[in-house]
Amino acid sequence: MTQLLSLSRAARLAGVTRADLQRRIRRGEIQTFEGEVAVSDLLRVYPSVSLEKTGMLEQVERIKADAVPRSYDGDTTLPSPEVLVSRIKSLSELLVQKIAVVDAQEELLRELRRRLVDLNAATPPPETVAGLLDWLDERRAEIASRPVDDGRTRLFAKDTFLRIMSASVKMIPSGHEFFVDGTESILEAAVRSGLRLSYGCSSGNCGACKARIVSGEIWKIREHDYVLSEREKQMGYVLTCCNTAVTDVVVEAAEARSVDDLPEQEIRAQIRKLEPESDALMLLHVQTPRTQTLRFMAGQRVRLTLETGASAELPIASCPCNGRNLLFSVRRGEDAFSRDLFEQASARQMIGLIGPYGDFVLHEDATEPAVFIALGDGIAPVKSLIEHAISIDTIEAFHLYWSVTQPDGQHFQRWCRALKETLDNFAFTPLVGAGAGDVLTLLRADLPRIDAARYYMAGPSAEATAVRDGLLGAGVAEERIRVQWVD
Ligand code: FES
Secondary structure, eight states: OOOOOEEEHHHHHTTSHHHHHHHHHHHSOEEEEEEEHHHHHHHOOOOTSSSSSSSSHHHHHHHHHHSSSTOOOOOOSSSOHHHHHHHHHHHHHOOOOOHHHHHHHHHHHHHHHHHHHHHHHSSSSSSHHHHHHHHHHHHHHHHHHHOOOSSSHHHHHHHHHHHHHHHEEETTTTEEEEEEEETHHHHHHHHHOOOEEEEESSSSOOOOOEEEESSSEEESSSOOOOOOOOHHHHEEEETTTTTSSSSSEEOOOOOOOOOGOOOEEEEEEEEEEEEESSSSSEEEEOOOTTOOOOOHHHHHTEEEEESSEEEEEEEEEEEEETTEEEEEEEESSSSHHHHHHTTTTTTEEEEEEEEEEEEOOOOOOOOOOEEEEGGGGHHHHHHHHHHHHHHTTSSOOOOEEESSSTTTOTHHHHHHHHHHHHTTTEEEEEEEEEHHHHHHHHHHHSSSSSEEEEEEEEEEEEHHHHHHHHHHHTTTGGGEEEEEEOO
16 A cells, blocks of 8 residues: 655655655656655655755754744753653554554465465366465565665654654644644644644633644643633643644644734733844844734734834734744834934833734745845845745745845845755845846846746835836736835
């Protein structure tokens, strides 16, 4: 029987991103069977599966971890002893079942051989039975002499190891999949993977993260004040913020699909850090209370209000996979917000957040190459989009063009270079003083088909409009271009 693996598990075993696997599927190098891939196909395309080398996927995980500080820093590598014991127990049960099946098949083969020998002893022996006996003996000898350390064995060793270290979660009805690592709750793992489940306090008080476990085993990692009714418990409802996955589980829960599915939230947060990039630019790190994380989609904005009462609506420059630690870049200007931030604000002061707003978000179901164009400070929402795109891991290739007016104007340069060095499907073109015409000339030169990509562009309205008009003139369909004005 063909052994099948889900795309997420196959990518993790091969040490590649899901986008890489999907690219090979689209090229016809790997076949899928109802969304799953065969072990034999995986080993054919990635023959060097080993426990030691997890390749690009591991590098991507490192980038994601570096990109945003986690709200649950600490030991997230090793699951708790209780979860480890449960996983080992469930794997042992699986192993016992498999051994029982193999033993039964061995017994069947022995019985078949005995019967064939008896039949062969009859006079005169049927020729076909003698031939069958020879064939059976040859096959058994061949199977017994196979080297134990082949690719398939290594793959199953790695799969067993990964099943002990993490469990996979499949969401229905969306079909999204992700892994729960270390001591994470199901909710934390879902948010880290870019999913937008409903939640509120993250600590078992509000009940907003309630979801139904359809199959698989879970483990309660913290007590909760919210009370589930007996009927809910019987139906399999749990709080995803208070439970982790022991075995692979299927969870039924609604996910926000568009900006309209996210409620407006009002949060009293704190300035975690003010990081001057230059005399004119400040990076503002904001942290929400542990029990009130901001739910937003990458590319959206919020209204910030300082203790002085000055407020401004700014794009969030960080990934929704960490809604507790938010990043903004603020340019010094004539407005009261930037003046007060530069001259009066300090770490640990309270700051009000209301939002999220805006629909400059990713086409998450689109897999074609994505081109991100940041003009000046338009990098903030674009950075958020790119980090989210890496989290959901479905886009085939990314290219970031970032044009600034001054040579030292690229304040997220280190972040861009780290992505470029790590992801083989990410390209970065820094530009200084490039106009709309220059950007379009570059796009024509870099892209085999300018009309086949999706475009996400943010920047001052005049420049962004000029680039958008140029793209439309070059034959790019309007629905493939998303623009955010940052004036
Ligand atoms: S998010 Fe509030 S109970 Fe889970």
